[in-house]
Amino acid sequence: MTTDETDAPVDPSKLEENLAKIEVLSQRLVAALSHQRQVAPSLQGPSPELYAKAAAAYWQEMMSNPSKIFEQQVSYWGKTLKHYIDSQQQLAQGKLEAPEDESGPDPRFSSPLWRSHPYFNYIKQQYMFSSEAIGNAVQELDGLEQDDKRRLEYFSKQIIDLMSPTNFLATNPEALERAVETDGQSLVDGLENLVRDLEDHHGDFVVNLADKDAFKVGGNIGTTEGEVVFRNRMFELIQYAPATDKQYATPLIIFPPWINKFYILDLKPQNSLIKWITEQGYTLFVVSWVNPDAGYADVGMSNYIEEGYLAAMKEVKAITGEKQVNVVGYCIAGTTLALTLSLMKQRGDDTVKSATFFTTLTDFSDQGEVGVFLTDDFVDGIEAEVTERGYLDSFYMSRTFSFLRSNDLIYRPAIRSYMMGEAPPAFDLLYWNGDSTNLPAKMSVEYLRKLCQNDELAKGEIELCDARLALSDIDVPVCAIACETDHIAAWKSSYRGVQQMGSKDKTFILSESGHIAGIVNPPSKKKYGHYTNPDMTVDPDAWQAAAEFNEGSWWPRWESWLRKRSGKKLDARTPGDSSHPALAKAPGTYVVSGK
Structure with a gap:
């Protein structure tokens, strides 16, 4: 970016034009969401029984071994409080600098601003401390069967990844910087991408990972004679x-x-x-x-x-x-x-x-x-779904596999598309990934019950x-x-x-x-x-x-x-x-x- 571009004044007419576009897109957004399918609670997440088991195990541990819980809490409080004090000292000395950051490399936080900018670095480090504390608390929890503990670790990680500051506009420096550079055009483009994806998938939140117009099966992929x-x-x-x-x-x-x-x-x-x-x-x-x-x-x-x-x-x-x-x-x-x-x-x-x-x-x-999706709470939900519809819609399998790699297949693509306003890439593998299929009702249940669950x-x-x-x-x-x-x-x-x-x-x-x-x-x-x-x-x-x-x-x-x-x-x-x-x-x- 040149100095002239950096110092260029904000164009009020362009901002006004983008605001008008946002109003139109917002109406399309509401219309698209009105077609969203109603997904049964049993297919939205694990049953309440898992959380009840986790809560019971936690309370039992707190009663039988309070020093362990206290040690975990003190460790977390100590790290977050020390970081807060270090940040305050930097500001008190008139230094707009971030304190030392030992969180290590993470592809989600690749922008230099996450390390150098005091505000964004503070948010990042506090998030990392919280993530570590939650992960350790779950990992060290006794009193759960191994399968339940593995599921609890997985779904806890999903919540941790969901709450990353990179996933929110107000705490994503790259997205904010891009919005300023483009006079808000990136946000308009992002909203347009979001509306398009919702319309393409009948109101379901599914990120288009690839440019769907860049490929044609039998045209430029799947062409062997x-x-x-x-x-x-x-x-x-x-x-x-x-x-x-x-x-x-x-x-x-x-x-x-x-x-x-x-x-x-x-x-x-x-x-x-x-x-x-x-x-x-x-x-x-x-x-x-x-x-x-x-x-x-x-x-x-x-x-x-x-x-x-x-x-x-x-x-x-x-x-x-x-x-x-x-x-x-x-x-x-x-x-x-x-x-x-x-x-x-x-x-x-x-x-x-x-x-x-x-x-x-x-x-x-x-x-x-x-395996976290192959327990009765999910499989019962799938069986009820296919009994009603006659087949398992590709939406469910696609979503399940995406959540196995949520940062790569959901959050990062959503950030690029909806916050940065970037068009999906012309990537053949990702195009294929989005071209999923349905499964017959009887076959779905037989496979899940006879093979996956009962081995x-x-x-x-x-x-x-x-x-x-x-x-x-x-x-x-x-x-x-x-x-x-x-x-x-x-x-x-x-x-x-x-x-x-x-x-x-x-x-x-x-x-x-x-x-x-x-x-x-x-x-x-x-x-x-x-x-x-x-x-x-x-x-x-x-x-x-x-x-x-x-x-x-x-x-x-x-x-x-x-x-x-x-x-x-x-x-x-x-x-x-x-x-x-x-x-x-x-x-x-x-x-x-x-x-």
Whole structure:
């Protein structure tokens, strides 16, 4: 900013114009909020029982060990009072400077003003002292069961993050500075962004993370060449065009999760796993699941197995003339692939030559971070919701996953958009993240009750398709890729599930990063490495301690594993055949319907 710009007088006419815009936008805001859905209290937060347990444990501790509580309080009071006195002394000496700040780095407080300006630094440090005191009080609270304590820690952290001074205009120096620099234009733009988001989501508070007009599925993302060669009520089957003159005989089918859409594996050519696989010489098929509505209320896990997995394998065998296929399951699709493989074993069906699992949970004994939402208070609320509507609206799953990373996916984007007045970025991954899907009512309840809560697959007790299914039935060669910082499918749980599979041929790869970035990790980026260790007889910690770290993507290592199980090379196959004519160009119609 130049000196002339800094000294430029405020333009009254511009301020008046912005005030008029704010009045119009305020009317639109009220209209948008009038359409907001009524969310049941059971889906808004944990039940009062959790808070009652916490209060009871706190009072019991205060009565039995008052010195512990007193020590916590004195520590907090001492820090806040000392900081207050230090700040007053600075002012008394005529120094408009902040006292010493030992709070350490925090991406929320990246502006230099948080450290140098006495007012903003005071607010920041007092917030940090309070956050630390609350966190310590919860962490050191005895008398709670481990699951209750973990939930209390999580929801306490949510409240702490919500109350950060960065989230409020009056205590955010960057937003205030921006408002002054733009004569209030940033606030007008921010209000316009807020109103637009509310209108886009029918009154629900959902921050648009990416510029929705910057991308078009099939236009500039999801563009790998292919054809839809089969369609039923559950999915479209896409066969991708060959990228080599020769292809391996055994076809490969990818089953992506139906919580989001498959094009996460085909965002753009540079990071498309789908494109990369075709370039390695594989005949690739990908399932694109339907986005269900109330008409799918009675569709359960058995339907996904019979009308999804088994139907797709049947069609791929018919198209290619091969008796066996290799398969990949990602996240919930990997969990269901495990169920399918158990069923196929019991039926004597040897169609699958090998199976790969991306970030897949089959052992739910430790649910990881997402477990805070898998207790009866939330699941009962979801069951009531889907019973009434016939499906679980994408709003709920999207919101749940966002709150697992609230600072990254809610607060920071809201600050940039609503306080700073910035337009959402043109970021393909964030665009995909906002393009979520609904879940059928029956399937939602079965998955949450049978798998997540009761862990019936790992126990060998789950009954689907008129059979009792178990991990021990899975005897095909298995390769599993888990991600080190995955907040949805904890890697140690994924590892334990693979341990229980009956296969004698198991490979486990641990990628750096999380649920998405750890999988969408092309070799060209040379970004995240991975760990390998052939000994799967030990527990997860011992496995990692003895594992070898490998630089770069796991993709080539997996491809080398897959190549050995894909047969000889044949002339490349074009999509479809006489009985499977092209129904649509990739990425198909299901991926863009039901938005």
